[in-house]
Amino acid sequence: MEKVVFERTKGLTDIPMRYCPGCGHGVVHRLVAECFMELGVQEKTIGIGPVGCSVFADEYFNVDMIQGAHGRGPAIATGIKRCLPDRLVFSYQGDGDLASIGAAEMLHSAMRSENITIIFINNAIYGMTGGQMAPTTLLGMKSTTSPSGRTVAANGYPIRVCELLSAMEGPIYLERVSVDKPAAVVKAKKAIKRAFEYQLEGRGFTLVEILSQCPTDWHMTPLQAIEKIRKDLIPYYPLGIYREPQDDKRAKPKKVAVEKES
Protein backbone atom coordinates (compact mmCIF):
# COMPACT_ATOMS: atom_id res chain seq x y z
CA MET A 1 0.00 0.00 0.00
CA GLU A 2 1.31 3.40 -0.98
CA LYS A 3 1.53 6.15 1.55
CA VAL A 4 2.24 9.78 0.66
CA VAL A 5 5.05 11.04 2.87
CA PHE A 6 5.92 14.21 1.04
CA GLU A 7 4.12 16.51 -1.41
CA ARG A 8 5.04 19.70 -3.13
CA THR A 9 3.17 22.40 -1.29
CA LYS A 10 0.26 24.11 -3.02
CA GLY A 11 1.78 27.35 -1.78
CA LEU A 12 4.15 27.12 -4.73
CA THR A 13 3.11 27.29 -8.38
CA ASP A 14 3.94 24.50 -10.83
CA ILE A 15 6.55 26.59 -12.59
CA PRO A 16 9.93 24.85 -12.37
CA MET A 17 12.44 26.95 -10.45
CA ARG A 18 15.47 28.19 -12.33
CA TYR A 19 17.88 28.12 -9.39
CA CYS A 20 21.28 26.51 -9.74
CA PRO A 21 21.85 22.99 -8.41
CA GLY A 22 22.70 23.13 -4.72
CA CYS A 23 21.30 26.66 -4.20
CA GLY A 24 19.41 27.31 -0.99
CA HIS A 25 16.67 29.50 -2.51
CA GLY A 26 14.47 26.61 -3.61
CA VAL A 27 14.46 25.09 -0.13
CA VAL A 28 13.62 28.42 1.48
CA HIS A 29 10.84 29.10 -1.04
CA ARG A 30 9.29 25.80 -0.09
CA LEU A 31 9.55 26.55 3.63
CA VAL A 32 7.96 29.98 3.25
CA ALA A 33 5.13 28.50 1.17
CA GLU A 34 4.59 25.61 3.59
CA CYS A 35 4.36 28.07 6.45
CA PHE A 36 1.64 30.29 4.99
CA MET A 37 -0.23 27.16 3.85
CA GLU A 38 -0.05 25.53 7.28
CA LEU A 39 -1.19 28.77 8.90
CA GLY A 40 -4.17 28.75 6.52
CA VAL A 41 -3.50 32.24 5.20
CA GLN A 42 -2.67 31.61 1.54
CA GLU A 43 -5.60 33.78 0.43
CA LYS A 44 -4.53 36.68 2.56
CA THR A 45 -0.81 36.60 1.86
CA ILE A 46 0.98 39.19 -0.25
CA GLY A 47 4.63 38.64 -1.08
CA ILE A 48 7.27 41.03 -2.33
CA GLY A 49 9.96 39.82 -4.67
CA PRO A 50 13.44 41.37 -4.72
CA VAL A 51 16.02 42.09 -7.39
CA GLY A 52 18.66 39.39 -7.52
CA CYS A 53 18.57 35.62 -8.06
CA SER A 54 15.09 35.42 -6.56
CA VAL A 55 13.71 38.14 -8.85
CA PHE A 56 11.36 35.48 -10.23
CA ALA A 57 9.80 34.89 -6.80
CA ASP A 58 6.54 36.31 -8.19
CA GLU A 59 6.34 33.28 -10.50
CA TYR A 60 6.98 30.73 -7.76
CA PHE A 61 4.91 31.78 -4.76
CA ASN A 62 1.27 30.89 -5.32
CA VAL A 63 -0.10 34.08 -3.77
CA ASP A 64 -0.56 37.71 -4.80
CA MET A 65 2.92 39.04 -5.49
CA ILE A 66 4.58 42.33 -6.25
CA GLN A 67 8.09 42.75 -7.59
CA GLY A 68 9.74 46.03 -6.72
CA ALA A 69 12.94 48.00 -6.98
CA HIS A 70 16.26 46.70 -5.64
CA GLY A 71 16.39 47.00 -1.86
CA ARG A 72 12.98 48.60 -1.37
CA GLY A 73 11.04 45.55 -0.22
CA PRO A 74 10.53 46.85 3.34
CA ALA A 75 9.17 50.18 2.02
CA ILE A 76 6.81 48.40 -0.38
CA ALA A 77 5.74 46.06 2.43
CA THR A 78 5.13 49.10 4.62
CA GLY A 79 2.82 50.62 2.01
CA ILE A 80 0.85 47.41 1.56
CA LYS A 81 0.61 46.52 5.23
CA ARG A 82 -0.52 49.99 6.34
CA CYS A 83 -3.37 49.79 3.83
CA LEU A 84 -4.29 46.15 4.48
CA PRO A 85 -3.26 45.49 8.09
CA ASP A 86 -4.86 42.04 8.32
CA ARG A 87 -2.87 40.52 5.45
CA LEU A 88 0.32 38.49 5.85
CA VAL A 89 3.01 40.54 4.10
CA PHE A 90 6.49 39.18 3.55
CA SER A 91 9.47 40.64 1.73
CA TYR A 92 11.94 38.11 0.33
CA GLN A 93 15.42 39.62 0.01
CA GLY A 94 19.02 38.69 -0.58
CA ASP A 95 22.06 40.15 1.13
CA GLY A 96 22.85 42.80 -1.47
CA ASP A 97 19.21 43.80 -1.64
CA LEU A 98 18.66 44.01 2.12
CA ALA A 99 22.00 44.88 3.67
CA SER A 100 23.57 47.07 0.99
CA ILE A 101 21.31 49.05 -1.30
CA GLY A 102 18.29 48.57 0.96
CA ALA A 103 20.03 49.08 4.31
CA ALA A 104 18.09 52.27 5.05
CA GLU A 105 14.72 50.66 4.33
CA MET A 106 15.69 47.66 6.48
CA LEU A 107 16.75 49.82 9.44
CA HIS A 108 13.81 52.18 9.29
CA SER A 109 11.13 49.54 8.82
CA ALA A 110 12.67 47.81 11.85
CA MET A 111 12.79 51.12 13.73
CA ARG A 112 9.08 51.71 13.02
CA SER A 113 8.47 48.05 13.88
CA GLU A 114 6.36 47.65 10.78
CA ASN A 115 4.23 44.55 11.17
CA ILE A 116 5.92 42.70 8.32
CA THR A 117 8.25 39.75 7.90
CA ILE A 118 11.54 39.85 6.05
CA ILE A 119 12.94 36.60 4.74
CA PHE A 120 16.61 37.38 4.36
CA ILE A 121 18.77 35.04 2.31
CA ASN A 122 22.42 35.52 3.17
CA ASN A 123 24.74 33.71 0.77
CA ALA A 124 27.55 36.24 1.09
CA ILE A 125 27.66 36.96 -2.64
CA TYR A 126 25.83 38.74 -5.47
CA GLY A 127 24.50 35.77 -7.37
CA MET A 128 22.51 36.98 -10.33
CA THR A 129 25.02 39.60 -11.44
CA GLY A 130 27.79 37.02 -11.42
CA GLY A 131 29.53 36.76 -8.08
CA GLN A 132 30.44 40.26 -6.97
CA MET A 133 31.25 41.13 -3.36
CA ALA A 134 28.25 41.40 -1.04
CA PRO A 135 28.00 43.37 2.21
CA THR A 136 28.11 39.95 3.87
CA THR A 137 31.06 38.53 1.90
CA LEU A 138 33.52 37.17 4.46
CA LEU A 139 37.00 38.55 4.93
CA GLY A 140 39.40 36.80 2.60
CA MET A 141 36.59 35.52 0.41
CA LYS A 142 37.19 36.00 -3.30
CA SER A 143 34.59 37.56 -5.54
CA THR A 144 34.68 39.16 -8.98
CA THR A 145 35.03 42.59 -7.34
CA SER A 146 37.39 41.42 -4.60
CA PRO A 147 39.52 39.13 -6.75
CA SER A 148 42.30 38.81 -4.17
CA GLY A 149 39.84 38.30 -1.35
CA ARG A 150 37.93 40.78 0.78
CA THR A 151 40.16 42.92 2.97
CA VAL A 152 39.30 45.24 5.82
CA ALA A 153 41.41 48.00 4.31
CA ALA A 154 39.70 47.96 0.95
CA ASN A 155 36.22 46.73 1.77
CA GLY A 156 35.55 46.91 5.49
CA TYR A 157 33.89 44.24 7.58
CA PRO A 158 30.97 42.00 6.65
CA ILE A 159 27.65 43.17 8.11
CA ARG A 160 25.90 41.01 10.69
CA VAL A 161 22.26 41.91 10.13
CA CYS A 162 20.67 40.16 13.11
CA GLU A 163 23.23 41.62 15.50
CA LEU A 164 22.78 45.06 13.97
CA LEU A 165 19.00 44.98 14.27
CA SER A 166 19.12 43.52 17.76
CA ALA A 167 20.56 46.85 18.92
CA MET A 168 17.21 48.47 18.06
CA GLU A 169 13.98 48.62 20.06
CA GLY A 170 11.69 47.99 17.08
CA PRO A 171 12.23 44.36 16.03
CA ILE A 172 10.01 41.76 17.67
CA TYR A 173 11.64 38.63 16.39
CA LEU A 174 15.07 38.04 14.85
CA GLU A 175 16.55 34.64 14.18
CA ARG A 176 19.40 33.35 12.07
CA VAL A 177 19.13 29.82 10.68
CA SER A 178 20.73 27.73 7.96
CA VAL A 179 19.58 25.12 5.44
CA ASP A 180 22.70 22.98 5.28
CA LYS A 181 21.16 19.78 6.68
CA PRO A 182 17.68 18.31 7.29
CA ALA A 183 17.66 19.27 10.98
CA ALA A 184 18.62 22.84 10.08
CA VAL A 185 15.85 22.96 7.47
CA VAL A 186 13.30 21.93 10.08
CA LYS A 187 14.60 24.63 12.39
CA ALA A 188 14.50 27.21 9.61
CA LYS A 189 10.88 26.38 8.93
CA LYS A 190 10.02 26.77 12.60
CA ALA A 191 11.63 30.20 12.61
CA ILE A 192 9.73 31.37 9.52
CA LYS A 193 6.48 30.09 10.96
CA ARG A 194 7.07 31.86 14.25
CA ALA A 195 7.78 35.09 12.41
CA PHE A 196 4.54 34.75 10.46
CA GLU A 197 2.61 33.94 13.62
CA TYR A 198 3.93 37.03 15.36
CA GLN A 199 2.98 39.13 12.36
CA LEU A 200 -0.54 37.66 12.32
CA GLU A 201 -0.76 38.51 16.02
CA GLY A 202 0.10 42.10 15.08
CA ARG A 203 3.27 42.23 17.14
CA GLY A 204 5.59 44.05 14.73
CA PHE A 205 8.79 43.66 12.78
CA THR A 206 10.11 40.14 12.25
CA LEU A 207 13.12 38.95 10.28
CA VAL A 208 14.54 35.51 9.65
CA GLU A 209 18.05 35.37 8.23
CA ILE A 210 18.88 32.19 6.38
CA LEU A 211 22.50 31.32 5.62
CA SER A 212 22.31 29.83 2.18
CA GLN A 213 24.82 28.16 -0.09
CA CYS A 214 25.74 29.45 -3.54
CA PRO A 215 27.86 26.74 -5.21
CA THR A 216 27.93 28.56 -8.55
CA ASP A 217 29.43 31.83 -7.39
CA TRP A 218 31.48 30.23 -4.66
CA HIS A 219 32.94 28.04 -7.44
CA MET A 220 32.30 24.85 -5.49
CA THR A 221 30.33 21.66 -5.66
CA PRO A 222 27.07 21.69 -3.67
CA LEU A 223 28.69 19.51 -1.01
CA GLN A 224 31.71 21.80 -0.72
CA ALA A 225 29.34 24.74 -0.44
CA ILE A 226 27.51 23.09 2.44
CA GLU A 227 30.85 22.48 4.08
CA LYS A 228 31.70 26.19 3.67
CA ILE A 229 28.46 27.17 5.42
CA ARG A 230 29.55 25.12 8.46
CA LYS A 231 33.24 25.96 8.36
CA ASP A 232 33.20 29.66 7.43
CA LEU A 233 29.75 31.24 7.51
CA ILE A 234 28.28 29.91 10.76
CA PRO A 235 31.36 30.89 12.83
CA TYR A 236 31.05 34.51 11.63
CA TYR A 237 27.24 34.49 11.53
CA PRO A 238 26.26 32.47 14.62
CA LEU A 239 22.89 30.76 14.39
CA GLY A 240 20.28 31.50 16.98
CA ILE A 241 17.52 33.77 18.19
CA TYR A 242 18.55 37.39 18.53
CA ARG A 243 15.21 38.79 19.62
CA GLU A 244 11.95 37.15 20.68
CA PRO A 245 8.87 38.25 22.58
CA GLN A 246 9.44 37.36 26.21
CA ASP A 247 5.74 36.71 26.80
CA ASP A 248 5.75 33.80 24.34
CA LYS A 249 6.15 30.51 26.16
CA ARG A 250 8.55 29.38 23.44
CA ALA A 251 10.91 32.18 24.39
CA LYS A 252 14.08 31.34 26.23
CA PRO A 253 14.27 33.57 29.29
CA LYS A 254 17.84 34.62 28.76
CA LYS A 255 19.30 36.29 25.70
CA VAL A 256 21.34 34.19 23.33
CA ALA A 257 24.95 35.15 23.69
CA VAL A 258 26.56 36.34 20.48
CA GLU A 259 29.80 34.54 19.87
CA LYS A 260 32.80 36.63 19.06
CA GLU A 261 34.77 35.75 15.98
CA SER A 262 37.85 33.88 17.11
Place this chain on the structure above:
Amino acid sequence: MAERTLMKGNEAVAEGAVRAGCRFFAGYPITPQNEIPEYMSWRLPEEGGTFIQAESEVAAINMLFGASSVGTRVMTSSSSPGISLKQEGISYCATAELPIFYTNVVRGGPGLGNIAPSQGDYFQATRGGGHGDYRVIVFAPKTVEEMANFPRICYELAFKYRIPTMVLADGILGQMMEPVTFDFDPIDPSVFKTPDWALRGSKPEERRVIKSYDLRPGKMEQWNFRLEKKYDEIREKEPRYEAVNIDDADIILTGYGTAARVCESVMALGRKDGLKIGYVRPITLWPFPKSIFKELGEKVEKFFVVEMSLGQYIEDVKLSLNGKSEIYLHKRPAGGIPTGEEVLELTRKILSGDKLKLVA
Protein backbone atom coordinates in the same frame (compact mmCIF):
# COMPACT_ATOMS: atom_id res chain seq x y z
CA MET B 1 -22.62 75.30 -1.15
CA ALA B 2 -18.92 75.29 -1.55
CA GLU B 3 -17.18 77.54 0.92
CA ARG B 4 -14.59 80.07 -0.19
CA THR B 5 -11.49 79.97 2.01
CA LEU B 6 -8.02 81.44 2.00
CA MET B 7 -5.41 78.74 1.57
CA LYS B 8 -1.73 78.33 0.95
CA GLY B 9 -0.92 76.47 -2.28
CA ASN B 10 0.82 73.58 -0.56
CA GLU B 11 -2.09 73.07 1.83
CA ALA B 12 -4.55 73.39 -1.03
CA VAL B 13 -3.01 70.58 -3.04
CA ALA B 14 -2.89 68.40 0.09
CA GLU B 15 -6.52 69.12 1.02
CA GLY B 16 -7.53 68.66 -2.61
CA ALA B 17 -5.95 65.22 -2.62
CA VAL B 18 -7.63 64.21 0.66
CA ARG B 19 -11.02 65.39 -0.64
CA ALA B 20 -10.39 63.42 -3.82
CA GLY B 21 -9.99 60.24 -1.75
CA CYS B 22 -6.28 60.13 -0.96
CA ARG B 23 -5.74 57.88 2.07
CA PHE B 24 -1.99 57.27 2.00
CA PHE B 25 0.84 59.75 1.95
CA ALA B 26 4.55 59.13 2.36
CA GLY B 27 7.09 61.89 2.01
CA TYR B 28 10.30 63.46 3.20
CA PRO B 29 10.84 67.10 4.19
CA ILE B 30 12.25 69.52 1.64
CA THR B 31 11.66 73.23 1.14
CA PRO B 32 9.49 74.76 -0.34
CA GLN B 33 6.86 72.02 -0.02
CA ASN B 34 7.00 71.19 3.72
CA GLU B 35 3.43 72.31 4.36
CA ILE B 36 2.23 69.33 2.33
CA PRO B 37 3.59 66.56 4.59
CA GLU B 38 2.86 68.71 7.65
CA TYR B 39 -0.76 69.09 6.59
CA MET B 40 -1.10 65.41 5.73
CA SER B 41 0.38 64.34 9.07
CA TRP B 42 -2.76 65.47 10.91
CA ARG B 43 -5.31 65.59 8.11
CA LEU B 44 -5.04 62.00 6.87
CA PRO B 45 -5.50 60.36 10.29
CA GLU B 46 -8.74 62.39 10.57
CA GLU B 47 -10.02 60.46 7.56
CA GLY B 48 -8.65 57.10 8.70
CA GLY B 49 -5.76 57.39 6.29
CA THR B 50 -2.04 56.84 6.75
CA PHE B 51 0.75 59.40 6.85
CA ILE B 52 4.35 58.20 6.98
CA GLN B 53 7.40 60.40 7.21
CA ALA B 54 9.72 58.16 5.26
CA GLU B 55 13.46 57.78 5.81
CA SER B 56 14.13 59.13 2.32
CA GLU B 57 12.42 60.11 -0.90
CA VAL B 58 13.43 56.73 -2.27
CA ALA B 59 11.63 54.93 0.54
CA ALA B 60 8.62 57.25 0.20
CA ILE B 61 8.05 56.51 -3.48
CA ASN B 62 8.41 52.79 -2.83
CA MET B 63 5.88 52.98 0.00
CA LEU B 64 3.56 54.46 -2.63
CA PHE B 65 4.44 51.60 -4.98
CA GLY B 66 3.17 49.20 -2.29
CA ALA B 67 0.16 51.20 -1.12
CA SER B 68 -0.95 51.90 -4.68
CA SER B 69 -0.63 48.23 -5.62
CA VAL B 70 -3.57 47.42 -3.35
CA GLY B 71 -5.73 50.09 -5.00
CA THR B 72 -5.40 52.91 -2.46
CA ARG B 73 -5.43 56.54 -3.65
CA VAL B 74 -1.92 57.61 -2.71
CA MET B 75 0.14 60.77 -2.81
CA THR B 76 3.68 61.95 -2.32
CA SER B 77 5.20 65.37 -2.78
CA SER B 78 8.64 66.86 -2.94
CA SER B 79 10.70 69.58 -4.52
CA SER B 80 13.19 69.21 -7.36
CA PRO B 81 16.13 67.26 -5.81
CA GLY B 82 13.67 65.03 -3.97
CA ILE B 83 11.69 64.36 -7.13
CA SER B 84 14.93 63.37 -8.82
CA LEU B 85 15.39 60.74 -6.12
CA LYS B 86 11.86 59.48 -6.70
CA GLN B 87 12.27 59.08 -10.44
CA GLU B 88 13.37 55.45 -10.32
CA GLY B 89 10.27 54.54 -8.36
CA ILE B 90 8.04 56.59 -10.65
CA SER B 91 9.46 54.68 -13.61
CA TYR B 92 8.52 51.42 -11.84
CA CYS B 93 5.01 52.75 -11.15
CA ALA B 94 4.61 53.81 -14.78
CA THR B 95 5.67 50.37 -15.99
CA ALA B 96 3.58 48.47 -13.46
CA GLU B 97 0.74 50.90 -14.31
CA LEU B 98 0.14 52.06 -10.77
CA PRO B 99 -2.07 55.16 -10.45
CA ILE B 100 0.04 57.23 -8.09
CA PHE B 101 -0.32 61.00 -7.70
CA TYR B 102 2.51 63.36 -6.77
CA THR B 103 3.40 67.00 -6.68
CA ASN B 104 6.68 68.72 -7.50
CA VAL B 105 6.90 72.18 -5.95
CA VAL B 106 9.83 73.14 -8.12
CA ARG B 107 12.79 75.07 -6.70
CA GLY B 108 15.90 76.49 -8.33
CA GLY B 109 18.43 73.99 -9.64
CA PRO B 110 20.45 72.29 -10.89
CA GLY B 111 22.13 70.56 -7.96
CA LEU B 112 21.01 71.66 -4.55
CA GLY B 113 20.28 75.01 -6.22
CA ASN B 114 18.20 77.21 -4.00
CA ILE B 115 14.72 77.30 -2.52
CA ALA B 116 13.37 79.95 -4.87
CA PRO B 117 10.57 79.28 -7.35
CA SER B 118 11.61 77.85 -10.69
CA GLN B 119 10.35 75.92 -13.71
CA GLY B 120 13.59 74.09 -14.26
CA ASP B 121 12.04 70.62 -14.03
CA TYR B 122 9.92 70.90 -17.19
CA PHE B 123 11.91 68.33 -19.16
CA GLN B 124 12.02 65.96 -16.20
CA ALA B 125 8.25 66.17 -15.77
CA THR B 126 7.18 65.99 -19.39
CA ARG B 127 9.69 63.49 -20.78
CA GLY B 128 9.01 60.79 -18.24
CA GLY B 129 11.72 61.76 -15.80
CA GLY B 130 13.26 58.43 -14.93
CA HIS B 131 14.73 55.63 -17.02
CA GLY B 132 12.91 53.99 -19.89
CA ASP B 133 10.19 54.96 -22.35
CA TYR B 134 7.27 56.25 -20.35
CA ARG B 135 5.21 59.34 -19.69
CA VAL B 136 3.18 60.67 -16.79
CA ILE B 137 0.25 63.03 -16.99
CA VAL B 138 1.38 66.50 -15.86
CA PHE B 139 -0.96 69.26 -14.71
CA ALA B 140 0.36 72.80 -14.35
CA PRO B 141 -1.82 74.95 -12.09
CA LYS B 142 -1.49 78.73 -12.18
CA THR B 143 -3.55 79.50 -9.06
CA VAL B 144 -3.93 78.11 -5.57
CA GLU B 145 -7.50 77.23 -6.49
CA GLU B 146 -6.21 75.03 -9.31
CA MET B 147 -3.74 73.47 -6.87
CA ALA B 148 -6.81 72.52 -4.82
CA ASN B 149 -8.93 71.19 -7.65
CA PHE B 150 -6.46 69.43 -9.93
CA PRO B 151 -5.77 66.45 -7.63
CA ARG B 152 -9.31 65.16 -8.23
CA ILE B 153 -8.80 65.19 -12.01
CA CYS B 154 -5.37 63.63 -11.53
CA TYR B 155 -6.82 60.70 -9.58
CA GLU B 156 -9.59 60.20 -12.11
CA LEU B 157 -7.14 60.04 -14.99
CA ALA B 158 -4.63 58.02 -12.97
CA PHE B 159 -7.19 55.29 -12.32
CA LYS B 160 -8.82 55.51 -15.75
CA TYR B 161 -5.53 54.98 -17.58
CA ARG B 162 -3.51 53.32 -14.79
CA ILE B 163 -0.79 55.94 -15.05
CA PRO B 164 1.13 58.17 -12.62
CA THR B 165 -0.13 61.74 -12.58
CA MET B 166 1.46 64.85 -11.17
CA VAL B 167 0.92 68.48 -10.38
CA LEU B 168 3.92 70.56 -11.43
CA ALA B 169 3.93 73.69 -9.30
CA ASP B 170 6.69 76.00 -8.13
CA GLY B 171 7.75 77.75 -4.94
CA ILE B 172 5.38 80.66 -5.58
CA LEU B 173 2.31 78.52 -6.09
CA GLY B 174 3.26 76.42 -3.08
CA GLN B 175 3.83 79.31 -0.73
CA MET B 176 1.31 81.99 -1.65
CA MET B 177 -2.20 82.26 -0.26
CA GLU B 178 -5.27 82.81 -2.41
CA PRO B 179 -8.99 82.27 -2.09
CA VAL B 180 -10.07 78.74 -2.92
CA THR B 181 -13.41 77.21 -3.79
CA PHE B 182 -13.40 73.47 -4.23
CA ASP B 183 -15.30 72.50 -7.36
CA PHE B 184 -16.19 69.05 -6.02
CA ASP B 185 -17.63 67.51 -2.88
CA PRO B 186 -15.33 65.41 -0.71
CA ILE B 187 -15.14 61.85 -2.02
CA ASP B 188 -15.27 58.87 0.33
CA PRO B 189 -12.90 56.36 -1.31
CA SER B 190 -14.84 53.43 0.14
CA VAL B 191 -17.39 54.02 -2.63
CA PHE B 192 -14.81 52.93 -5.20
CA LYS B 193 -14.81 49.32 -6.29
CA THR B 194 -11.44 47.71 -5.66
CA PRO B 195 -9.76 47.63 -9.07
CA ASP B 196 -9.42 44.17 -10.64
CA TRP B 197 -5.67 44.48 -10.80
CA ALA B 198 -5.19 45.43 -7.14
CA LEU B 199 -3.41 43.00 -4.83
CA ARG B 200 -5.63 41.77 -2.01
CA GLY B 201 -4.62 38.25 -1.22
CA SER B 202 -6.52 35.85 -3.41
CA LYS B 203 -7.40 32.32 -4.38
CA PRO B 204 -4.41 30.75 -6.14
CA GLU B 205 -6.30 30.50 -9.44
CA GLU B 206 -7.01 34.22 -9.34
CA ARG B 207 -3.68 35.39 -8.03
CA ARG B 208 -2.40 38.75 -9.24
CA VAL B 209 1.14 39.86 -9.90
CA ILE B 210 2.31 43.44 -10.15
CA LYS B 211 5.76 43.91 -11.61
CA SER B 212 7.76 46.05 -13.98
CA TYR B 213 10.03 43.49 -15.64
CA ASP B 214 9.81 40.78 -18.26
CA LEU B 215 13.04 39.11 -19.26
CA ARG B 216 11.53 36.89 -21.95
CA PRO B 217 12.70 37.77 -25.46
CA GLY B 218 10.44 40.33 -27.12
CA LYS B 219 8.04 40.61 -24.19
CA MET B 220 9.31 43.91 -22.83
CA GLU B 221 9.12 45.39 -26.32
CA GLN B 222 5.46 44.34 -26.49
CA TRP B 223 4.92 45.83 -23.04
CA ASN B 224 6.35 49.14 -24.27
CA PHE B 225 4.06 49.11 -27.30
CA ARG B 226 1.09 48.42 -25.03
CA LEU B 227 2.04 51.43 -22.91
CA GLU B 228 2.46 53.50 -26.07
CA LYS B 229 -1.09 52.70 -27.14
CA LYS B 230 -2.32 54.10 -23.86
CA TYR B 231 -0.10 57.17 -24.22
CA ASP B 232 -1.46 57.76 -27.72
CA GLU B 233 -5.01 57.64 -26.42
CA ILE B 234 -4.10 60.16 -23.70
CA ARG B 235 -2.38 62.40 -26.26
CA GLU B 236 -5.57 62.40 -28.26
CA LYS B 237 -8.15 62.80 -25.51
CA GLU B 238 -6.64 64.57 -22.56
CA PRO B 239 -4.77 67.74 -23.55
CA ARG B 240 -6.14 70.81 -21.76
CA TYR B 241 -5.34 74.46 -22.33
CA GLU B 242 -6.59 77.97 -21.87
CA ALA B 243 -6.60 80.48 -24.76
CA VAL B 244 -7.66 84.12 -24.49
CA ASN B 245 -7.91 86.92 -27.06
CA ILE B 246 -6.58 84.74 -29.84
CA ASP B 247 -8.91 85.83 -32.64
CA ASP B 248 -7.33 89.19 -33.46
CA ALA B 249 -3.90 88.58 -31.93
CA ASP B 250 -0.72 89.88 -33.58
CA ILE B 251 1.31 88.05 -30.98
CA ILE B 252 0.63 85.13 -28.64
CA LEU B 253 2.22 85.18 -25.22
CA THR B 254 2.60 81.74 -23.77
CA GLY B 255 3.85 80.17 -20.58
CA TYR B 256 2.58 77.76 -17.95
CA GLY B 257 1.99 78.01 -14.21
CA THR B 258 3.40 81.16 -12.63
CA ALA B 259 4.82 82.32 -15.97
CA ALA B 260 1.32 82.05 -17.46
CA ARG B 261 0.07 84.55 -14.91
CA VAL B 262 2.73 87.00 -15.98
CA CYS B 263 1.66 86.51 -19.61
CA GLU B 264 -1.95 87.04 -18.63
CA SER B 265 -1.15 90.33 -16.85
CA VAL B 266 0.96 91.54 -19.75
CA MET B 267 -1.88 90.76 -22.14
CA ALA B 268 -4.25 92.86 -20.04
CA LEU B 269 -1.76 95.74 -19.76
CA GLY B 270 -0.90 95.62 -23.45
CA ARG B 271 -4.50 95.47 -24.58
CA LYS B 272 -5.13 98.73 -22.68
CA ASP B 273 -2.48 100.30 -24.87
CA GLY B 274 -3.99 98.82 -28.01
CA LEU B 275 -1.47 96.01 -28.45
CA LYS B 276 -3.19 92.96 -29.91
CA ILE B 277 -1.84 90.38 -27.51
CA GLY B 278 -3.35 86.92 -27.17
CA TYR B 279 -2.45 84.36 -24.56
CA VAL B 280 -2.28 80.58 -24.48
CA ARG B 281 -1.28 78.38 -21.61
CA PRO B 282 -1.18 74.62 -21.43
CA ILE B 283 -3.00 73.22 -18.41
CA THR B 284 -1.61 69.77 -19.15
CA LEU B 285 2.09 69.83 -20.02
CA TRP B 286 1.89 66.18 -20.98
CA PRO B 287 -0.15 65.53 -23.00
CA PHE B 288 0.87 68.82 -24.58
CA PRO B 289 -2.00 70.72 -26.24
CA LYS B 290 -0.33 70.73 -29.65
CA SER B 291 -3.49 71.37 -31.61
CA ILE B 292 -4.13 74.91 -30.38
CA PHE B 293 -0.57 75.93 -31.26
CA LYS B 294 -0.84 74.25 -34.65
CA GLU B 295 -4.07 76.08 -35.30
CA LEU B 296 -2.74 79.47 -34.18
CA GLY B 297 0.49 78.95 -36.09
CA GLU B 298 -1.55 79.21 -39.28
CA LYS B 299 -2.62 82.76 -38.54
CA VAL B 300 -0.40 84.37 -35.89
CA GLU B 301 3.10 85.42 -36.92
CA LYS B 302 4.72 85.87 -33.55
CA PHE B 303 4.82 83.74 -30.43
CA PHE B 304 6.50 84.93 -27.27
CA VAL B 305 7.43 82.25 -24.74
CA VAL B 306 7.98 83.22 -21.12
CA GLU B 307 9.46 80.60 -18.84
CA MET B 308 11.34 80.38 -15.56
CA SER B 309 13.94 78.03 -17.07
CA LEU B 310 16.52 78.10 -19.85
CA GLY B 311 14.31 77.24 -22.80
CA GLN B 312 12.65 73.96 -21.91
CA TYR B 313 8.97 74.74 -22.36
CA ILE B 314 9.76 76.47 -25.66
CA GLU B 315 10.74 73.12 -27.19
CA ASP B 316 7.15 71.88 -27.06
CA VAL B 317 5.93 75.16 -28.50
CA LYS B 318 8.44 74.81 -31.33
CA LEU B 319 7.51 71.20 -32.00
CA SER B 320 3.85 72.17 -32.13
CA LEU B 321 4.33 75.21 -34.38
CA ASN B 322 6.67 73.23 -36.59
CA GLY B 323 8.31 76.26 -38.20
CA LYS B 324 5.10 78.16 -38.88
CA SER B 325 5.76 81.26 -36.78
CA GLU B 326 8.52 83.32 -35.25
CA ILE B 327 9.19 82.30 -31.67
CA TYR B 328 10.73 84.59 -29.08
CA LEU B 329 11.89 83.60 -25.63
CA HIS B 330 12.25 85.31 -22.28
CA LYS B 331 13.93 83.10 -19.71
CA ARG B 332 14.51 83.57 -15.99
CA PRO B 333 15.95 80.45 -14.34
CA ALA B 334 16.44 79.42 -10.69
CA GLY B 335 14.60 82.12 -8.79
CA GLY B 336 14.43 84.75 -11.51
CA ILE B 337 10.85 85.86 -11.88
CA PRO B 338 9.77 87.61 -15.07
CA THR B 339 8.06 90.91 -14.23
CA GLY B 340 5.10 92.28 -16.10
CA GLU B 341 7.09 95.39 -16.97
CA GLU B 342 9.98 93.55 -18.58
CA VAL B 343 7.74 91.19 -20.50
CA LEU B 344 5.55 94.07 -21.74
CA GLU B 345 8.64 96.00 -22.83
CA LEU B 346 9.94 92.97 -24.73
CA THR B 347 6.52 92.40 -26.29
CA ARG B 348 6.51 95.96 -27.60
CA LYS B 349 9.98 95.47 -29.06
CA ILE B 350 8.98 92.24 -30.75
CA LEU B 351 5.84 93.81 -32.19
CA SER B 352 7.91 96.69 -33.54
CA GLY B 353 10.12 94.24 -35.42
CA ASP B 354 13.06 93.83 -33.07
CA LYS B 355 14.51 90.39 -33.81
CA LEU B 356 17.09 90.37 -31.04
CA LYS B 357 15.43 87.65 -29.01
CA LEU B 358 14.36 85.56 -31.94
CA VAL B 359 14.82 81.90 -31.15
CA ALA B 360 13.22 80.13 -34.06
